[in-house]
Amino acid sequence: MMLFQIFSTFFIIKVSLVVCQEICNRKPDEIKVDRTLSDGKFGLKLKEDVSYYIPGNTYTVILSSTTPISSDETPPKFTSFNIIVEALQDNTAPNEGDGPVGVFDLSEDNSMIKMSDRCRNMIEQSSHIPKTEMQVQYIAPPARSGCVVFKASVVEQKDLWYQDDGPLSLILCEDSESKLGSSALNSFCCACDEAKYEMAFEGLWSRYTHPKDFPRDSWLTRFSDIIGASHTSTYRFWDVGGIATEGLRQVAERGSTRTLEAELKSQSENIRTIIKARGISYPNVTMGKTFAVFRVDRKKHLMSLVSMIDPSPDWIVGVSGLELCLKNCTWVTSKSVDLYPFDAGTDSGKTYISPDQPTMPRESISRMNNTYPEDSPFYDPTGPEMKPLARLYLSRQRLYDKSCMEGEGKPDPTTEPPSNEVLETTTDRTLAQYPAESLINGTVPIDCVVGDWTPWSECSSETCGVKGTKTKSRPILTEPKNGGRPCPRVFKQHACKPKNCGCTYSDWSAWTACTSKCGSNSIRQRTRVVVNTNGQQSCNDRLQTAPCSLLPCDDEAK
Structure with missing residues (x-):
């Protein structure tokens, strides 16, 4: 009887797994x-060009042909598809993951997509109209949900379909950069172009998001002026585990940026742009924004910044060594990073309004969270994941054409010429152009953003000696707003001639008379003239020689 019960239980469990699948x-x-095994013809990607998700953020998932826009080939189309998102797990596990994986958001008008009634967390087509691309909004799961994987099935024809192979699977893991204050680095940046970014710093700090011991006099709360830099991979002005410089101490304890700015200027060989933005004061510490712009290049491709949490003993928010250069030799298009508090290690105060208690010697900079330190206002080991105090948004505004070979690059004449000197952005003079209200409400001018140039097209002329044209273009990614810089040139056209055209000749002349009346050494010739060189250095095929077929001479006959 016992054996029968065990067998029955095993049978029920096994059947339930099979039914689930x-x-x-x-x-x-x-x-x-x-x-059919995927040949890479179709693939999944995120419009935001990121490989990690920030919990709760919205992303755009794209299923499309992988044929480049500039290619002469016609992109393949698909008629049916489905995309499922699952918790990343072993291949032996069932399809249905146990943890939260986020949700697809179909609230926007999209008549081509519907939720599937066959699988949880899956979307599919609502129309079999052939298409080259499909987009859907995706809301990332809450913190500590782990990695998720998107898997796609694509039908190109009734007897040709693909599923999950190669680029039809996309893995996303939770972003750890905001919690660590830094990111994974590329020791070598292979991007040739330079890039200009807009930085937006948004406050998220309030009595409701961080209620424990929140300052009683809330009107005194603020984020100090933001200061930072774009810099080389070998330089940091602050880092987790490092010791604060005098400049960083003054920012962390007093919100004063003057000394740190001087320290940055002394490192001009490592700095491309010094980043400065006005601080945010009550009531704008919640949802208020402040802005700055900065430049990066292939040697100075990281950015760092810092701002004081005020009031506090020595607490700061910021990022250290945030990588903007991608391994595929391009620049990050956009990025958002949640900002959490760090203890600068220069004061031993434990609450927002602790009296000054200088730490001697200074301790290393450390991340504060809901499990450490125990006497901080953020300590709550049994509560939910700690909410960020601020958020950093980065948006690429412009690319500057530049060759990787030293001295060969020529900037687009419609853009600002690159400079090798330290650039100061959003200085007091610049800030004076924009009232404080416009900085807070986000109405500063937004420059036009353009994409990369396509390769040159083939020459339009196929006739020797006849000039044609070749063209290239680049897309407009962001239209200018609020009086921002207009779009630079997005179309170029050059004169050209067909490749390998060759020389143009006249017809051959008649053959000449033979050079003698008898014998085997007699020859004849004909010529032609060059009508057009078509750019060739030399045109050699202008003379032909042929032997004459004659009887032997009397001397040869003997």
């Missing part, structure tokens, strides 16, 4: 053949 059959309904 059968319910989530992702094979398209109209398909009768086995899938």
Whole structure:
């Protein structure tokens, strides 16, 4: 009897797993053949060009042809598809993950997509109209949810479909940069172009988001002036585990940026841009924004910044060594980073309004969270994940054409010429152009943002000696707003001639008479003239020689 019960239990469990997998059959309904191994023709990507998610943020998932826009090939189309998001796990695990994986958001008008009734967390087409691309909004899961994986099925034709292979799977893990204050680095940046970014610093600090021991006099709360720099991979002006400089101490304890700015200027060989933005005061410490712009290049491709949490003993928010250069030799298009508090290690105060208690010697800079230190206002080990105090938004505004070979690059004449000197952005003079209200409300001018140039097209002329044209273009990614800089040139056209055209000749002349009346050494010739060189250095095929077929002379006959 016991054996029967064990067998029955095993049978029920096994059947339940099989049923679960059968319910989530992702094979398209109209398909009768086995899938084909993906050849990379279609793929998944995020419009935001990131490989990590920030909990609760919204992203755009794109399923599309991988054929480049500039290619002469016609992008392949697909008629049916489905995309599922699951918790990343072992291949032996069932389809349905246990943890939260985020949700697809179909609130926007999208008549081509619907939620699937076959699988949880899956979308599919609502129309079989052929298409080259599909986009859907995705809201990332809450903190500590781990990694998720998107998997796509694509039907190109009734007997040709793909599933999950290669670029049809996309893995996203939770962003750890904001919690560590830094990011994974590229020791070598291979991007040739330089880039200009707009930085937006948004306050999220309030009595409701961080209620424990929140300052009683809330009207005194503020984030100090922001100061930072774009810099080389070998330089840091602050880092977790490091010791605060005098300049950083003055920012962390008093909100004064003057000494730190002088320290940055003394490192001009490591700095491309000194970043400065006005601080945010009550009531704008919640949802208020302040802005700055900065430049990066292939040698100075990281950015760091810091701001004091006021009042506090020596607490700061910021990022250290944030990488903006991608491994594919391009620049990050946009990025957002949640900012959490750090203890600068220069004062031993434990609350927002602790009296001055200088720490001698200074301790290393450390991250504050809801589990450490125990006597901080953020300590709550049994509560939810700590909320960020601020958020940093980065948006690429412009690219500057520049060759990787020293001295060969020529900037686009419609853009600002690159400079090798330390650039100070949003200085007092610059800030004076924009009232404080405009900085807080986000109405500063937004420059036009353009994408990369396409390769040159083929020459339009196919006739030798006839000039044609070749063209290239680049897309407008962001239209200018609020009086921002207009878009630079987005279309170029050059004169050209067909490649390998060759010389143009006249017809051959008649053959000349033979050089003698008899014998085997007699020859004849004909010529032609060059009508057009078509740019060739030399045109050699202008003379032909042929032997004459004559009887032997009397001397040869003997």
